[in-house]
Amino acid sequence: MSRILFWLLMMFLCSRPLWAAEVRVFAAASMKEVVTELCDQYAQQKDVRLVKNFAASGTLARQIAQGAPADLYISADPKWMDHLQQQGALVVDTRRTLAYNELAYVGDPVLPVSRMEDLKLVKRIAIGSPRSVPAGSYAEQAMRGAGLYEELLRAGTLVFAKDVRQALIYADRGEVEGAFVYSSDALLAQRARVLFSVPQELYPRVVYPLGLTPDGAKNPQAVAFQDYLMAPEAAAILKKYGFSTD
Numbered sequence: 001m002s003r004i005l006f007w008l009l010m011m012f013l014c015s016r017p018l019w020a021a022e023v024r025v026f027a028a029a030s031m032k033e034v035v036t037e038l039c040d041q042y043a044q045q046k047d048v049r050l051v052k053n054f055a056a057s058g059t060l061a062r063q064i065a066q067g068a069p070a071d072l073y074i075s076a077d078p079k080w081m082d083h084l085q086q087q088g089a090l091v092v093d094t095r096r097t098l099a100y101n102e103l104a105y106v107g108d109p110v111l112p113v114s115r116m117e118d119l120k121l122v123k124r125i126a127i128g129s130p131r132s133v134p135a136g137s138y139a140e141q142a143m144r145g146a147g148l149y150e151e152l153l154r155a156g157t158l159v160f161a162k163d164v165r166q167a168l169i170y171a172d173r174g175e176v177e178g179a180f181v182y183s184s185d186a187l188l189a190q191r192a193r194v195l196f197s198v199p200q201e202l203y204p205r206v207v208y209p210l211g212l213t214p215d216g217a218k219n220p221q222a223v224a225f226q227d228y229l230m231a232p233e234a235a236a237i238l239k240k241y242g243f244s245t246d
Helices: 003-015 029-045 057-065 078-087 116-121 134-145 149-154 164-173 220-229 232-240
Strands: 022-028 049-055 072-074 096-101 103-107 125-128 158-161 178-182 193-197 206-212
Touching (some): 022 029, 022 057, 022 220, 029 049, 029 164, 029 232, 049 057, 057 072, 057 078, 072 220, 096 220, 103 134, 103 164, 116 134, 116 149, 125 134, 125 164, 134 149, 134 164, 134 178, 158 164, 206 220
Parallel strands (some): 022 049, 022 072, 125 158
Antiparallel strands (some): 072 206, 096 206, 103 178, 103 193
8 A cells, every 4th residue: 555545544534533333223203302312411421423313103113124224213102112023123122111201282372272072173183194103193092082083084184294293393383273292292382382181091101112123232332322211310301301201
């Protein structure tokens, strides 16, 4: 190798960030802010690069099942964890419960909406697409439990969003009169307000499981980051963003 090529190679290597390891984190869209802070806090303590990917839980699960490089997966619905386990894309004994959440209905506070029955008076309601968005699936179950879903669907009231954050944006901008979101998402709204909490008996408890992929289970840094997420320090950050851990 010529001296010029040698020095060009050295300059290239020295210009690159020197990370001890990389952890690829796939997390539900509803956890974007809290996972970002958790990653930032952890990166300050460890020599590790955390690469984040946020989307609807179902979208992420399909990406992982199709071979997308991921180490750690955080879902807003256990069924997508089950799906990956069946695909052999998640290591079963690494599965943990990270946090819990609740479903809320948000909208313009001047509207006379304070219970599920009042939704019959609403013209447009945003929910995440139930096929891929857990918040949308929970909302559908709640509306079915209240005997409203088919009626609202036939009336064209329901507006389907790509994820729960898009549903929140629609309500916040006034593009719809209300939206079903998580209580933690409602804290981010600028104009929309929580008009009522959805009765818990109408839908399953919102659980956020996490687990390691086969690649993640072989990555010591991914294992260590998962341990951090289950520690008291992480629990305090989760609670700050409106999640519960018990």
